[in-house]
Amino acid sequence: MSKELTAGDKAPAFSAMAVGGKFGDGAQVSLADFAGQTVVLYFYPKDDTPGCTTQACALRDAWVEFDGKAVFFGVSPDSAKKHAKFIAKHSLPFPLLVDEEKIIVGDYGVWVQKSMYGMKYMGTERSTFVIGSDGNLKAVLRKVKPAEHVALLKAAL
DSSP states (O other), X not given: OOSOOOTTSBOOOOEEEEESGGGTTOEEXXXXXXXXXXXXXXXXXXXXXXXXXHHHHHHHHTHHHHBXXXXXXXXXXXXXXXXXXHHHHHTOOSOEEEOXXXXXXXXXXXXXXXXXXXXXXXXXXXXXXXXXXXXXXXXXXXXXXXXXHHHHHHHHO
């Protein structure tokens, strides 16, 4: 990706397997399926890790405030099987997109070099994109802290 996505940019199209929510064990979805609707893609590094669990459970706990305002998808490079376990373990009401090939994280510019204890590695930057009904990015929330995600998302919607 040559430039960082910002509000007002056209949202990159995607097609992926959605697991959970109304998609149950899995169904192929694409951004085009939700034309005319607001879509939220929240990117997170890995299922069932402390920060990702905090973020997902906070969204679950505030779900009544979000349900019906937008179509929500969590996105990570985990498999459908891992997503299903994460959803079941934490009773998540929203679906997760499978991005094992790292296409969506790449297109949205959130597959980045990270560093922990001096070791550099590639991983998903915790970020959220609100896509307006016109297909353009309405809000871009980068490097989101798990405990602040819900408040930032409420403000963006």
